[in-house]
Amino acid sequence: xxxxxxxxxxxxxxxxxxxxxxxxxxxxxxxxxxxxxxxxxxxxxxxxxxxxxxxxxxxxxxxxxxxxxxxxxxxxxxxxxxxxxxxxxxxxxxxxxxxxxxxxxxxxxxxxxxxxxxxxxxxxxxxxxxxxxxxxxxxxxxxxxxxxxxxxxxxxxxxxxxxxxxxxxxxxxxxxxxxxxxxxxxxxxxxxxxxxxxxxxxxxxxxxxxxxxxxxxxxxxxxxxxxxxxxxxxxxxxxxxxxxxxxxxxxxxxxxxxxxxxxxxxxxxxxxxxxxxxxxxxxxxxxxxxxxxxxx
Amino acid sequence: xxxxxxxxxxxxxxxxxxxxxxxxxxxxxxxxxxxxxxxxxxxxxxxxxxxxxxxxxxxxxxxxxxxxxxxxxxxxxxxxxxxxxxxxxxxxxxxxxxxxxxxxxxxxxxxxxxxxxxxxxxxxxxxxxxxxxxxxxxxxxxxxxxxxxxxxxxxxxxxxxxxxxxxxxxxxxxxxxxxxxxxxxxxxxxxxxxxxxxxxxxxxxxxxxxxxxxxxxxxxxxxxxxxxxxxxxxxxxxxxxxxxxxxxxxxxxxxxxxxxxxxxxxxxxxxxxxxxxxxxxxxxxxxxxxxxxxxxxxxxxxxxxxxxxxxxxxxxxxxxxxxxxxxxxxxxxxxxxxxxxxxxxxxxxxxxxxxxxxxxxxxxxxxxxxxxxxxxxxxxxxxxxxxxxxxxxxxxxxxxxxxxxxxxxxxxxxxxxxxxxxxxxxxxxxxxxxxxxxxxxxxxxxxxxxx
Numbered sequence: 001x002x003x004x005x006x007x008x009x010x011x012x013x014x015x016x017x018x019x020x021x022x023x024x025x026x027x028x029x030x031x032x033x034x035x036x037x038x039x040x041x042x043x044x045x046x047x048x049x050x051x052x053x054x055x056x057x058x059x060x061x062x063x064x065x066x067x068x069x070x071x072x073x074x075x076x077x078x079x080x081x082x083x084x085x086x087x088x089x090x091x092x093x094x095x096x097x098x099x100x101x102x103x104x105x106x107x108x109x110x111x112x113x114x115x116x117x118x119x120x121x122x123x124x125x126x127x128x129x130x131x132x133x134x135x136x137x138x139x140x141x142x143x144x145x146x147x148x149x150x151x152x153x154x155x156x157x158x159x160x161x162x163x164x165x166x167x168x169x170x171x172x173x174x175x176x177x178x179x180x181x182x183x184x185x186x187x188x189x190x191x192x193x194x195x196x197x198x199x200x201x202x203x204x205x206x207x208x209x210x211x212x213x214x215x216x217x218x219x220x221x222x223x224x225x226x227x228x229x230x231x232x233x234x235x236x237x238x239x240x241x242x243x244x245x246x247x248x249x250x251x252x253x254x255x256x257x258x259x260x261x262x263x264x265x266x267x268x269x270x271x272x273x274x275x276x277x278x279x280x281x282x283x284x285x286x287x288x289x290x291x292x293x294x295x296x
Numbered sequence: 297x298x299x300x301x302x303x304x305x306x307x308x309x310x311x312x313x314x315x316x317x318x319x320x321x322x323x324x325x326x327x328x329x330x331x332x333x334x335x336x337x338x339x340x341x342x343x344x345x346x347x348x349x350x351x352x353x354x355x356x357x358x359x360x361x362x363x364x365x366x367x368x369x370x371x372x373x374x375x376x377x378x379x380x381x382x383x384x385x386x387x388x389x390x391x392x393x394x395x396x397x398x399x400x401x402x403x404x405x406x407x408x409x410x411x412x413x414x415x416x417x418x419x420x421x422x423x424x425x426x427x428x429x430x431x432x433x434x435x436x437x438x439x440x441x442x443x444x445x446x447x448x449x450x451x452x453x454x455x456x457x458x459x460x461x462x463x464x465x466x467x468x469x470x471x472x473x474x475x476x477x478x479x480x481x482x483x484x485x486x487x488x489x490x491x492x493x494x495x496x497x498x499x500x501x502x503x504x505x506x507x508x509x510x511x512x513x514x515x516x517x518x519x520x521x522x523x524x525x526x527x528x529x530x531x532x533x534x535x536x537x538x539x540x541x542x543x544x545x546x547x548x549x550x551x552x553x554x555x556x557x558x559x560x561x562x563x564x565x566x567x568x569x570x571x572x573x574x575x576x577x578x579x580x581x582x583x584x585x586x587x588x589x590x591x592x593x594x595x596x597x598x599x600x601x602x603x604x605x606x607x608x609x610x611x612x613x614x615x616x617x618x619x620x621x622x623x624x625x626x627x628x629x630x631x632x633x634x635x636x637x638x639x640x641x642x643x644x645x646x647x648x649x650x651x652x653x654x655x656x657x658x659x660x661x662x663x664x665x666x667x668x669x670x671x672x673x674x675x676x677x678x679x680x681x682x683x684x685x686x687x688x689x690x691x692x693x694x695x696x697x698x699x700x701x702x703x704x705x706x707x708x709x710x711x712x713x714x715x716x717x718x719x720x721x722x723x724x725x726x727x728x729x730x731x732x733x734x735x736x737x738x739x740x741x742x743x744x745x746x747x
Binding site: 003062084085087088091092094095096097161164165168262263265266269270273284287288289290 | 302304306307308310311312313314315317318319369370497
């Protein structure tokens with residue numbers, strides 16, 4: 001794992017600290033001329049991102065998630081932070097009528113969104129669906145019991161959570177303007193003295209020059225949809241957002257949805273829920289009254 | 297869990313509330329989790345002072361110890377250790393008490409008086425006649441007391457360096473080196489260890505090896521082993537080597553119980569004799585007829601098995617260990633060591649009582665004294681450390697936690713060593729305590745802080 005934090009001066013009073021976490025390029029923009037301070041805040045940001053990544057990674061055998069996923073139905077006692085994340089996932093499951101489900105990760109075993117043309121076996125999907133369903137697990141804080149074969153995956157909220165946490169950590173120590181950007185999911189505390197942050201959203205084309213430029217001052221912004229993760233069969237494009245009821249990708253969804261909300265976690269959730277609406281994504285976001293940008 | 301379709305406003309407000317709850321918690325958890333990030337940590341420094349004193353004018357020492365530990369994150373750890381000791385007083389020479397006063401030369405002394413007090417001169421191994429040398433340095437043991445060369449002074453400086461780091465996913469490797477210097481003893485050693493974690497770190501297997509090279513250059517030269525003490529047959533410095541290895545298994549037995557089993561082996565060769573130790577030579581009635589320099593085998597192999605346990609009981613920790621050792625000199629030993637650490641009132645103040653019991657059998661060539669006329673054994677030593685004895689330690693440590701990991705602690709311990717054989721049936725020795733008990737006292741002050 002690359003544990004470098006690099007610092008670059010972007011303007012007289014603007015430093016950018018960059019590092020890699022959660023398989024994404026991460027950048028923290030800090031409105032200060034003080035290089036030492038910027039580097040210190042950059043290291044603090046990276047340490048926090050790596051901490052969350054290590055704690056909740058599905059791939060690390062010592063992570064909290066691996067401990068729960070390998071518990072074979074036994075009750076696992078979790079710490080306060082994990083408890084509040086599970087609590088949050090519970091509320092999201094209820095609010096979304098069951099369509100947002102952190103146990104849906106096992107469905108990925110059937111789908112490989114690598115641009116290939118292979119559709120999975122329906123029997124495989126049905127077999128996996130029997131291992132999905134937030135209502136099948138027992139959550140009596142601080143103990144969680146996850147039936148054998150099921151898996152928790154905080155991948156859908158982990159990066160957004162890390163963005164909000166890092167912004168929280170930095171604002172407790174620094175009064176200037178900050179923008180935290182982890183692979184396109186971002187949060188800011190306020191606009192710099194020179195005007196709002198300008199954020200570019202990549203269009204779902206291969207041409208990276210074609211960007212949509214958005215002004216952004218404070219709150220969170222997140223994008224759902226990945227232009228490189230899809231399957232296309234008989235002209236039908238299947239994106240990587242899966243419907244837990246069918247085990248199939250949602251059809252008719254925009255290629256990407258960007259939402260601005262009070263925090264990055266909230267924006268990310270709204271963007272994911274919008275994707276799950278398929279054709280009705282824009283309508284759903286309109287009803288929610290949030291700023292959004294859908295690209296089809 | 298009842299799932300129903302929510303109105304847009306209901307969903308939005310619900311999401312805002314849930315997000316708010318999540319992030320407010322995380323703001324509270326912020327300070328606590330700051331330090332859990334596995335990044336570079338500040339320098340941890342332990343500065344300590346130790347005072348050690350034995351009874352009856354034996355050894356007394358003042359030590360200063362500084363340990364520095366730098367954690368570069370991700371378990372890349374550098375350790376440095378420096379110690380300075382100032383020793384004075386003396387150890388028992390091996391000669392037994394006598395009804396009359398006994399007079400001895402100090403190791404650097406060049407003249408010897410016999411037990412009768414009459415001055416004598418002898419030719420040294422190098423052919424010099426002692427009487428020609430001007431400086432005479434002698435000491436006398438009062439009647440009935442254990443002969444101790446109390447004019448001894450030495451200073452020791454020692455340094456250690458160690459480095460440990462992960463090697464791949466579940467492995468750890470560590471290397472270290474050690475140097476120490478005294479006026480009459482120099483030592484250099486190196487060690488390497490490798491460990492691997494299994495079963496989500498519940499099991500750790502370790503293997504280590506070490507090698508040590510020592511140079512013994514006693515004041516006044518190396519006496520010819522087994523030779524007559526008064527003849528001062530001395531040669532130049534000698535060396536000794538020690539190589540050893542250890543296999544270890546650490547196992548988490550329960551959430552609050554960790555146990556460790558080690559099997560160790562080491563082999564020494566070279567000059568293993570103590571150049572300052574002598575053996576009394578007695579006639580059949582128990583009268584002292586002279587002294588011999590001690591003589592030990594030039595090799596020694598030791599094996600031991602150790603089992604340690606740490607058990608957490610609430611906020612207290614019990615540390616209980618057992619050790620059994622054996623060697624080809626015939627010394628078998630057993631140790632039981634218990635410490636129990638608990639908080640006093642608050643979490644910031646703790647006390648840790650310590651009890652230890654040790655016993656060993658005597659080396660095959662240990663003799664309280666040897667008899668003449670008769671054939672003297674090839675190997676002989678009257679060093680009390682090679683006798684059969686039992687030892688008890690009782691003590692405690694009190695620590696006060698300051699901010700972060702900083703801590704001030706005081707350790708106080710008392711030690712008593714009692715030899716199993718302390719008297720003789722020989723008429724000349726009746727009523728004498730030939731191997732008096734050793735009592736010692738340790739007081740250590742330690743300050744741990746971060747920089």
